[in-house]
Amino acid sequence: xxxxxxxxxxxxxxxxxxxxxxxxxxxxxxxxxxxxxxxxxxxxxxxxxxxxxxxxxxxxxxxxxxxxxxxxxxxxxxxxxxxxxxxxxxxxxxxxxxxxxxxxxxxxxxxxxxxxxxxxxxxxxxxxxxxxxxxxxxxxxxxxxxxxxxxxxxxxxxxxxxxxxxxxxxxxxxxxxxxxxxxxxxxxxxxxxxxxxxxxxxxxxxxxxxxxxxxxxxxxxxxxxxxxxxxxxxxxxxxxxxx
Amino acid sequence: xxxxxxxxxxxxxxxxxxxxxxxxxxxxxxxxxxxxxxxxxxxxxxxxxxxxxxxxxxxxxxxxxxxxxxxxxxxxxxxxxxxxxxxxxxxxxxxxxxxxxxxxxxxxxxxxxxxxxxxxxxxxxxxxxxxxxxxxxxxxxxxxxxxxxxxxxxxxxxxxxxxxxxxxxxxxxxxxxxxxxxxxxxxxxxxxxxxxxxxxxxxxxxxxxxxxxxxxxxxxxxxxxxxxxxxxxxxxxxxxxxxxxxxxxxxxxxxxxxxxxxxxxx
Numbered sequence: 023x024x025x026x027x028x029x030x031x032x033x034x035x036x037x038x039x040x041x042x043x044x045x046x047x048x049x050x051x052x053x054x055x056x057x058x059x060x061x062x063x064x065x066x067x068x069x070x071x072x073x074x075x076x077x078x079x080x081x082x083x084x085x086x087x088x089x090x091x092x093x094x095x096x097x098x099x100x101x102x103x104x105x106x107x108x109x110x111x112x113x114x115x116x117x118x119x120x121x122x123x124x125x126x127x128x129x130x131x132x133x134x135x136x137x138x139x140x141x142x143x144x145x146x147x148x149x150x151x152x153x154x155x156x157x158x159x160x161x162x163x164x165x166x167x168x169x170x171x172x173x174x175x176x177x178x179x180x181x182x183x184x185x186x187x188x189x190x191x192x193x194x195x196x197x198x199x200x201x202x203x204x205x206x207x208x209x210x211x212x213x214x215x216x217x218x219x220x221x222x223x224x225x226x227x228x229x230x231x232x233x234x235x236x237x238x239x240x241x242x243x244x245x246x247x248x249x250x251x252x253x254x255x256x257x258x259x260x261x262x263x264x265x
Numbered sequence: 266x267x268x269x270x271x272x273x274x275x276x277x278x279x280x281x282x283x284x285x286x287x288x289x290x291x292x293x294x295x296x297x298x299x300x301x302x303x304x305x306x307x308x309x310x311x312x313x314x315x316x317x318x319x320x321x322x323x324x325x326x327x328x329x330x331x332x333x334x335x336x337x338x339x340x341x342x343x344x345x346x347x348x349x350x351x352x353x354x355x356x357x358x359x360x361x362x363x364x365x366x367x368x369x370x371x372x373x374x375x376x377x378x379x380x381x382x383x384x385x386x387x388x389x390x391x392x393x394x395x396x397x398x399x400x401x402x403x404x405x406x407x408x409x410x411x412x413x414x415x416x417x418x419x420x421x422x423x424x425x426x427x428x429x430x431x432x433x434x435x436x437x438x439x440x441x442x443x444x445x446x447x448x449x450x451x452x453x454x455x456x457x458x459x460x461x462x463x464x465x466x467x468x469x470x471x472x473x474x475x476x477x478x479x480x481x482x483x484x485x486x487x488x489x490x491x492x493x494x495x496x497x498x499x500x501x502x503x504x505x506x507x508x509x510x511x512x513x514x515x516x517x518x519x520x521x522x523x524x525x526x527x528x529x530x531x
Contacts (some may be wrong), residue, residue, distance in 0.1 A: 188486065193488065197487070227449025230452075251518050257511065258513075258514055261449065265445055265512040
């Protein structure tokens with residue numbers, strides 16, 4: 023029996039990497055998914071692979087009209103019970119190397135995109151009897167993360183918005199939690215060399231990187247009714263690296 | 266009943282301390298025992314009161330699960346050692362430990378007696394130290410690492426006049442995170458769950474007025490109380506392969522009560 027049976031879940035940035043892993047796991051747990059992304063080919067291919075349990079919509083998370091389109095797709099499926107705010111960019115640069123344009127781009131995609139998503143889903147989720155929002159932050163939203171000031175700023179913002187939204191949306195039976203992945207083995211890490219990534223593992227108590235599927239497992243718990251009394255929580259999934 | 270494979274708990278062995286509950290009630294420990302057994306684990310239900318552990322085992326056996334009721338006093342190192350040896354000799358391995366044992370307290374440091382302070386620390390902190398001290402080497406010997414969940418409390422983060430208790434539950438968090446760092450390289454994960462206003466036999470055993478219950482409900486931003494199952498589901502998740510990259514975390518199952526910190530009956 024699937025742990026997300028009968029649920030409809032919207033996943034931003036769902037066409038590849040962690041978002042795609044989440045889409046596959048949600049479907050494996052009995053949910054149907056709306057995959058939003060800018061990558062039309064990858065998104066359509068994933069939707070086809072998920073064979074009737076998924077639709078792909080082109081989505082720029084900084085555009086309200088694109089959120090409306092994603093919501094229409096969910097409504098056509100029958101409602102909405104979950105949102106994974108997964109879309110994000112990661113262009114690490116130190117403070118002195120970060121210009122206003124790079125900073126604003128992170129704010130728009132990572133922070134404004136998350137805000138617009140949380141806001142957009144409320145009416146349909148409420149109509150569907152409540153729901154669960156999972157915001158994908160980062161361990162960069164839990165501590166001082168080196169060489170990525172714009173990214174860190176937005177990931178701290180997600181953590182804060184999660185708690186504020188959890189309070190605002192509780193009366194509407196919508197839970198909001200944040201997930202903070204540490205070193206995860208996806209294409210995002212290719213911004214560093216293999217040696218650099220290897221070196222980072224020294225500081226992980228579990229001595230390895232995590233996988234996209236492991237993130238998806240945490241997201242499934244937070245989307246499911248198993249976590250019905252969990253809201254405003256932040257969970258790092260980092261092999262202990264922030265300790 | 267066919268256990269669900271995705272938890273990775275089929276054939277694994279779990280020790281749950283404080284696994285009994287008064288009567289047929291569902292406390293945090295009992296809920297975790299039942300859910301771990303449903304996921305296919307063999308569960309050693311430990312309680313100071315053997316009859317309470319036996320009731321939990323009867324519930325598990327009625328569903329076709331595997332469990333045994335035992336009585337050990339986890340406040341002593343020798344009894345913790347014997348408890349772990351019992352699980353190892355009975356089932357040949359140890360994979361999971363869920364520590365529920367704890368007692369409450371009331372009053373500020375001025376009101377608290379030295380004797381009771383020491384007793385609260387002994388029962389709430391030493392038991393977690395001693396069970397882990399003996400369980401971790403057994404988990405390592407079993408070959409697949411292991412997972413520990415220690416039950417902390419909302420009182421560790423939002424103290425409200427239960428000072429010795431708050432301090433002991435804060436210590437549980439520090440202990441858990443230290444173990445996560447120390448034994449991460451051994452494949453041992455250690456996490457805390459902190460329950461918020463959950464309505465369990467331990468909470469209602471001494472009687473609770475409807476007004477106090479209502480105050481607790483309102484302390485949660487979700488506007489309702491939790492129950493033992495909510496805690497048990499969090500424990501099952503953290504002990505399972507579904508959480509295999511999660512360690513050192515403090516997961517609140519509190520209906521959002523720590524977000525706002527309103528007044529609440531304790």
